[in-house]
Amino acid sequence: MRKRRKKRPDPPVPVDTSRWSQASRRSMTCELIxxxxxxxxxxxxxxxxxFVFSAQQQRETYEVRKAYIAQQRCLCPQCWPQRLRLVDELKRLRSRWARDRAGVKRDPQALRRWRELLAQAPRYGLRRDRAQCAMVERLLAAALPPVDA
Ligand SMILES: [Zn+2]
Incomplete structure (x- = not known):
């Protein structure tokens, strides 16, 4: 697969700092780029x-999505969709928790999954949520077996 990629130089992608976010424009990186x-x-x-964070992707990241200029992509194209799925699943667990605390407390399977996702999060460049980790640990420790077991 690799061999088929032609090594043709892409057209240069000019930097337009006027399209950067304010924070980016204030930063020192301006001159480095x-x-x-x-x-x-x-x-x-x-x-x-x-993996390659291409010039074109950088332009889009900083000038269209207005990301802070010091931010770099931290995941390859294979791992990025996994991060999106992880974020999505965490969001669903949190909203279920907000809706139905009692139900989640009695659902060790959901709690174990929640713990697993929280543990994976930092590898995907997500902040480690220590408070939430601690809460899920407490809930898991307290989770009772189902009444009809
Ligand atoms: Zn990866």
């Missing part, structure tokens, strides 16, 4: 594989 974005080879935080 120069007039054009250039492809950066990064290492995936989750699987450690090398």
């Amino acid at each position: 120069g007039d054009h974005y250039s492809d950066r080879t990064l290492s995936c935080r989750n699987c450690r594989n090398a």
Whole structure:
């Protein structure tokens, strides 16, 4: 597969700092980037594989999505969708918790899954939520076996 990729240089992608977020414009990185974005080879935080954060992707990240300029993509294209799924599943667990605390407390399977997702989160560049980890641990310790077991 690799061999088929032609090594043809892409057209240069000019930097337009006027489209950056305010925080980006205030930062020191302005001068480091120069007039054009250039492809950066990064290492995936989750699987450690090398991947390219292309000049075009950088332009989109900083000028269209207005991400802070010091932010780099930390996940490869394979791990990124996994992060989206993880975030989504965590969101569903949290909203279920908000709706139905009693039900979640009695559901060790959901609690174990919640703990698993929280443990995986930092590998995907997500903040470790210590308060929530502690809460899920407490709930798991207190979770009673189902009444009809
Ligand atoms: Zn990866």
